[in-house]
Amino acid sequence: MSIAEWVALLSLFFVTSVVGVVTGSNSLITVPVMFQFGIEPRVAVATNMFGLTFMSVGGALPFVGKNAIDRKRLPKLVALTLAGSTLGALLILIIPSRTLPLIVSLSMLGVALFSTLKKGAGVRRGEPSRRETFTAYLLTFALGVYGGFFSGGYVTMLTAVYVAFFGMTFIEAVSITKVINIFSSLIATLIFMWRDLIDYKLGVALAFVMFAGAFVGGRLALRMNNLLLRRIFLTTVVALALKILLYDFLWKNALHAP
16 A cells, blocks of 8 residues: 555544444444455454454543443453354354345344434433343344454444443443453454454554544543433434445445346
């Protein structure tokens, strides 16, 4: 890549990392852009995952000591995430999937609709039932598989799940998903390192800008109230879901149809 391409790519990753602390879904933007720069698909996914590990650390740091992270549930959620992400990272080595854009877009629209209809979700803390708690744990594992496989939309859906089923406020959900994503990204990164899929020259540069961007984004998120975070989150989720459904899935499949 030329110097101009390097600057453009790193600038994009910084901006998406700032915004992505609240919205998630960075990989839905960054990975396709890496494809456009001629980076081989599996290398793009693996190198992006390497950077996401550092982004998650940068995004989690501002919340440490702010009493926003649910420490009681964290160990179980991390264990489920590690198991799911390990399986997901292994799947990307053997399974190409053309249906992922459809699955992700429909899931994101579903969680956005659920969060919208559930009065006060994300703004006020709720008390989950046993069924809702079990559902949240089950979805943590299922999303962990997807997070290790690709990661695009993973944190977004995880945030919505914790708001909808654990009754967390948005600031609580945003903070705990950053910690969880450290483990999801790290286990996938280790597997990609084992298979020599990471472009380390690009990965180190991305790690630096993504860490910095996420740290800035985390500091900004702490200054916002939960109502504003809810509006930003839902608007972004719907916009990204429609983009994936209408362009990445329907339009591209129509172009490649016989």
